[in-house]
Amino acid sequence: MAPIVCPGFRLAGVSAGLKKEGKKDLGLIVADRPAAAAGVFTRNRVQAAPVRLTRERIEAGRCQAVIVNSKNANCCTGSQGMADAGAMAEAAARQLGISPDLVAVASTGVIGQPLPLVKIESAIPALAAALSEEAVQDLAQAIMTTDTVPKVAHRTVQIEDKSFTVVGVAKGAGMIRPDMATLLAFLWTDAEAQPGTLSSILRPAVDATFNRITIDGDTSTNDTVLLLAGGRSNLSADAPPVKAALQSAVNEVLAELARALVKDGEGATKLVEIRVRGAAGDADARQIADTVANSNLVKTAFFGEDANWGRVLAAAGRAGVVFDPERVDLFFDDVQMVKDGRGCGKQAEAEATKVLKRSEFAVTLDLHEGEGRAQVLTCDFSVDYVRINADYRS
Amino acid sequence: MAPIVCPGFRLAGVSAGLKKEGKKDLGLIVADRPAAAAGVFTRNRVQAAPVRLTRERIEAGRCQAVIVNSKNANCCTGSQGMADAGAMAEAAARQLGISPDLVAVASTGVIGQPLPLVKIESAIPALAAALSEEAVQDLAQAIMTTDTVPKVAHRTVQIEDKSFTVVGVAKGAGMIRPDMATLLAFLWTDAEAQPGTLSSILRPAVDATFNRITIDGDTSTNDTVLLLAGGRSNLSADAPPVKAALQSAVNEVLAELARALVKDGEGATKLVEIRVRGAAGDADARQIADTVANSNLVKTAFFGEDANWGRVLAAAGRAGVVFDPERVDLFFDDVQMVKDGRGCGKQAEAEATKVLKRSEFAVTLDLHEGEGRAQVLTCDFSVDYVRINADYRS
Numbered sequence: 158m159a160p161i162v163c164p165g166f167r168l169a170g171v172s173a174g175l176k177k178e179g180k181k182d183l184g185l186i187v188a189d190r191p192a193a194a195a196g197v198f199t200r201n202r203v204q205a206a207p208v209r210l211t212r213e214r215i216e217a218g219r220c221q222a223v224i225v226n227s228k229n230a231n232c233c234t235g236s237q238g239m240a241d242a243g244a245m246a247e248a249a250a251r252q253l254g255i256s257p258d259l260v261a262v263a264s265t266g267v268i269g270q271p272l273p274l275v276k277i278e279s280a281i282p283a284l285a286a287a288l289s290e291e292a293v294q295d296l297a298q299a300i301m302t303t304d305t306v307p308k309v310a311h312r313t314v315q316i317e318d319k320s321f322t323v324v325g326v327a328k329g330a331g332m333i334r335p336d337m338a339t340l341l342a343f344l345w346t347d348a349e350a351q352p353g354t355l356s357s358i359l360r361p362a363v364d365a366t367f368n369r370i371t372i373d374g375d376t377s378t379n380d381t382v383l384l385l386a387g388g389r390s391n392l393s394a395d396a397p398p399v400k401a402a403l404q405s406a407v408n409e410v411l412a413e414l415a416r417a418l419v420k421d422g423e424g425a426t427k428l429v430e431i432r433v434r435g436a437a438g439d440a441d442a443r444q445i446a447d448t449v450a451n452s453n454l455v456k457t458a459f460f461g462e463d464a465n466w467g468r469v470l471a472a473a474g475r476a477g478v479v480f481d482p483e484r485v486d487l488f489f490d491d492v493q494m495v496k497d498g499r500g501c502g503k504q505a506e507a508e509a510t511k512v513l514k515r516s517e518f519a520v521t522l523d524l525h526e527g528e529g530r531a532q533v534l535t536c537d538f539s540v541d542y543v544r545i546n547a548d549y550r551s
Numbered sequence: 552m553a554p555i556v557c558p559g560f561r562l563a564g565v566s567a568g569l570k571k572e573g574k575k576d577l578g579l580i581v582a583d584r585p586a587a588a589a590g591v592f593t594r595n596r597v598q599a600a601p602v603r604l605t606r607e608r609i610e611a612g613r614c615q616a617v618i619v620n621s622k623n624a625n626c627c628t629g630s631q632g633m634a635d636a637g638a639m640a641e642a643a644a645r646q647l648g649i650s651p652d653l654v655a656v657a658s659t660g661v662i663g664q665p666l667p668l669v670k671i672e673s674a675i676p677a678l679a680a681a682l683s684e685e686a687v688q689d690l691a692q693a694i695m696t697t698d699t700v701p702k703v704a705h706r707t708v709q710i711e712d713k714s715f716t717v718v719g720v721a722k723g724a725g726m727i728r729p730d731m732a733t734l735l736a737f738l739w740t741d742a743e744a745q746p747g748t749l750s751s752i753l754r755p756a757v758d759a760t761f762n763r764i765t766i767d768g769d770t771s772t773n774d775t776v777l778l779l780a781g782g783r784s785n786l787s788a789d790a791p792p793v794k795a796a797l798q799s800a801v802n803e804v805l806a807e808l809a810r811a812l813v814k815d816g817e818g819a820t821k822l823v824e825i826r827v828r829g830a831a832g833d834a835d836a837r838q839i840a841d842t843v844a845n846s847n848l849v850k851t852a853f854f855g856e857d858a859n860w861g862r863v864l865a866a867a868g869r870a871g872v873v874f875d876p877e878r879v880d881l882f883f884d885d886v887q888m889v890k891d892g893r894g895c896g897k898q899a900e901a902e903a904t905k906v907l908k909r910s911e912f913a914v915t916l917d918l919h920e921g922e923g924r925a926q927v928l929t930c931d932f933s934v935d936y937v938r939i940n941a942d943y944r945s
Contacts, residue, residue: 203868203876203892233864235877235893268861269894378865453847454940461941467662470627471772474597482597483629498597499629500663540937546848547855547934 160291161311163322164347165189165389169287170299173280175228175266175273183277184299185249185284186223186343191259192385193349194220195356197363199380205232206242207262208379214261218352220385221259223343224249224284226277227300227328228266232378241272248278252285263381265302265328265341297326300341303545304328305421310413312406316399321348321390323406327414340367340380342414348403349388351395358394358404359384366411370419370534382411419534424541427459428534430519433473436529441478443531445522448476456538464509466494473522480524488521489513554685555705557716558741559583559783563681564689567674569622569660569667577671578693579643579678580617580737585653586779587743588614589750591757593774599626600636601656602773608655612746614779615653617737618643618678620671621694621722622660626772635666642672646679657775659696659722659735691720694735697939698722699815704807706800710793715742715784717800721808734761734774736808742797743782745789752788752798753778760805764813764928776805813928818935821853822928824913827867830923835872837925839916842870850932858903860888867916874918882915883907 167187175182196215198208214220224245231238242262250257264272287295297307311324327342350358363382384407386394394400420428431450436442449455452472458465466487474482487495489509494501512518561581569576590609592602608614618639625632636656644651658666681689691701705718721736744752757776778801780788788794814822825844830836843849846866852859860881868876881889883903888895906912 201865201868202870202872202874203864230861233861233876233889233892233894235891268859268865269889378861378868453936457937457940460937463941465662467624467627467772470597471595471662474595474772476596478596480596482627495627495663497629498627500627538937540934540941542847543851543854543932543934543937546851547857 161293161309161324162290163324163345165387166345166347167288167290168292168296169284169289170292170295170297171280171284171287173226173276175226175276181295181299182227183280183284184225184296185288186296186345186385187253187288188221188345188385188387190387191219191221192345192387193352193355194218194261195352195359195384197359197382199378201378203233203378205230205264205379206234206238207231207264208381210239210242210246211261211263211381214258215383217258219259220261220383221255222249222253223261223263223383225263225300225341227302229264229270229272230266230268230379231264231272232268234269234271237271241274244274245272245277248281252281261383263341263379265300265379268378293324293326300326300328302329303423308414308417308421310410310417312409314402314406316392316402319390319392321346321392321403323348323403323410325410325414327418329418340382342367342382342411344383344407344410345385345387346403347387347389348399349391349393350386350403354394354400355384355386358400358407362404362408362411365408366415369532370415416534419536422536423545424539425536426516426539427537428517429459429536430532430534432519432521432530432532433524434521434530435524435526436478436480437527438529439531440529442529444478445473445476446531446533448472449520449522450533450535453538456535459513459537460539462510462513464489464494464506464513466500469520469522470495480526484525486523486525490518555687555703555718556684557718557739559781560739560741561682561684562686562690563678563683564686564691564693565674565678565681567620567670569620569670575689575693576621577674577678578619578690579682580690580739580779581647581682582615582739582779582781584781585613585615586739586781587746587749588612588655589746589753589778591753591776593772595772597627597772599624599658599773600628600632601625601658602775604633604636604640605655605657605775608652609777611652613653614655614777615649616643616647617655617657617777619657619659619694619735621696623658623664623666624660624662624773625658625666626662628663628665631665635668638668639666639671642675646675655777657735657773659694659773662772687718687720694720694722696723697817702808702811702815704804704811706803708796708800710786710796713784713786715740715786715797717742717797717804719804719808721812723812734776734812736761736776736805738777738801738804739779739781740797741781741783742793743785743787744780744797748788748794749778749780752794752801756798756802756805759802760809763926764809810928813930816930817939818933819930820910820933821931822911823853823930824926824928826913826915826924826926827918828915828924829917829919829921830872830874831921832923833925834923836923838872839867839870840925840927842866843914843916844927844929847932850929853907853931854933856904856907858883858888858900858907860894863914863916864889874920878919880917880919884912
């Protein structure tokens with residue numbers, strides 16, 4: 158596999174000794190000049206120090222470097238936490254010879270413990286020395302916590318004789334692993350864009366991808382998605398065809414990362430798409446899809462490979478949406494389990510049990526109330542999820 | 552222990568062969584004359600046939616008998632389900648020689664399978680023959696599904712030279728075990744009350760007790776709480792002191808049953824009270840308490856006996872309530888873990904770890920925003936919860 162390269166960006170991932178056994182835990186993204194930047198951050202009231210610092214800096218629309226550590230979230234750490242986040246950025250800025258205002262910071266890991274700043278600062282020279290256009294896997298590894306595989310996605314778009322590339326890395330996921338202080342995703346592109354344009358591309362893309370996944374329904378204090386546009390391709394998103402191409406490349410990279418995140422959910426053995434159609438409106442459909450996707454009983458039934466459709470209907474029924482239960486149809490992939498609110502019998506159940514043995518399948522709920530539709534990606538809920546989260550800090 | 556007797560009520564629990572190994576699965580409560588009746592039912596959009604039938608009958612304010620089966624919820628069973636619920640009531644009415652309109656029906660168990668009506672009808676003569684003033688334990692056993700112990704509570708109140716008794720039985724719980732089609736609770740008293748009075752007593756009592764507990768956040772399709780007042784004590788709730796005494800006895804019986812339900816939550820090893828104080832209002836406090844009490848990450852940390860307070864703060868932060876995270880204090884029983892949003896250090900953590908080894912403890916969150924307060928009972932989230940729910944139907 159040829160290395161993924163995006164002209165104008167260099168990357169690194171090294172060990173600063175935060176994780177055990179010399180695993181990578183400190184990452185860096187550097188643009189060769191200040192890039193246009195956009196960000197999306199957690200809506201949790203409790204926000205980690207690096208989120209507060211980076212949100213402020215990204216508002217100015219320019220960013221040249223992102224430094225990120227795993228293993229410690231630097232959250233609920235008070236004024237010391239803010240000072241540490243600032244110092245981490247400043248140490249990187251000094252090493253790179255750029256202004257600290259151009260450095261974004263992100264952290265992921267346990268909440269409530271002081272950031273091991275000395276270890277991080279000591280590792281920065283080695284981090285800078287490791288910078289390379291091809292080191293995307295090192296970076297992806299450096300941001301992992303309970304992830305079992307690094308997550309990287311990329312798209313290259315040809316427009317006449319030029320092309321641009323969008324690369325993204327991610328770890329954990331949105332509303333999935335709060336204590337890991339969860340979702341981090343960084344994207345960079347050599348397309349050219351104004352910060353406002355970039356933000357108008359990033360927000361709907363996140364809403365259509367990362368905001369449509371769940372592992373356990375808990376929202377992190379550290380969620381951060383950043384998109385940097387360096388411009389080296391000389392393809393500018395001021396031109397509508399380039400903007401459209403960039404939007405679709407960003408959508409695709411985020412969708413691929415989102416899928417990878419759910420597939421690698423803590424303890425997950427199955428990837429399940431919950432599709433709701435025929436709702437009175439899209440908002441109703443989404444509310445039902447979210448409620449089903451987050452139901453522990455639905456998710457434990459998936460783990461048990463039990464076509465327990467009653468749990469799906471019961472979860473839909475408590476979503477706070479008005480619908481007539483006696484008009485509902487339900488499918489596991491293409492096997493119809495419920496027609497007009499009633500089970501389709503033993504034959505259908507036997508077929509559906511085969512579907513549940515697959516590692517990926519869809520559950521489709523048709524309410525027959527209107528045209529509203531939505532889908533959410535979720536995973537099953539296994540014994541290992543509980544084990545991982547009961548033992549996480551020890 | 553002397554048997555619990557409430558004059559004017561007889562009870563029974565027998566095996567109709569719905570459960571394996573001859574376990575009791577069919578129960579009956581009979582008053583010696585039509586009793587005043589009040590009910591509270593699930594708010595799930597998907598409602599089982601017996602809920603729909605019983606809700607209608609209870610609206611008339613009179614009830615003389617309640618017949619209930621476990622193992623099958625008679626939910627998502629269409630018009631056949633409604634016919635079966637009606638036939639079950641009618642068979643009981645015929646046996647007892649009373650009007651079917653005076654018979655309430657309840658079912659609990661798997662959703663979506665036809666009610667085994669023939670088995671139930673065949674067992675009704677034996678059920679009636681077993682009726683006795685002292686058979687409350689048999690009844691409590693007959694309504695169990697994954698419950699490991701029967702739940703019975705009672706209070707006797709002396710007023711001058713008279714007294715009345717309130718007895719209650721329950722299984723599963725409110726928003727706890729949807730597939731079991733969960734919470735059933737039946738209370739009866741020999742106090743005398745108009746149906747309207749009874750309802751005004753039952754609703755706030757349920758709101759203060761059963762609506763403040765959770766095991767897994769899923770709401771059942773079969774939740775039913777019934778309160779019958781037979782009047783044999785000659786103490787009438789038309790008199791304010793009797794009404795007050797009845798209210799408090801009903802509150803206490805429901806509170807004791809609610810506590811027993813959470814303690815016996817699927818796979819639960821710990822009973823935890825989440826207390827929120829200092830919120831801007833009671834509604835804010837309740838929203839935060841609910842969110843923390845339902846967080847899988849908080850509950851798996853309890854199971855792991857890990858004083859992972861960051862998860863409690865992260866859950867509070869996503870509750871949709873405005874508060875200043877830097878003013879929050881957090882306690883595990885009387886051990887302060889967080890002051891002004893920051894951890895209290897290793898000593899506090901070591902003390903808190905001892906608290907988490909207890910089988911019952913409280914988590915108190917003080918927001919320092921106002922006078923609002925609320926509490927919710929929850930349990931930990933164990934590997935066994937997943938096992939039980941992955942394998943439930945098989």
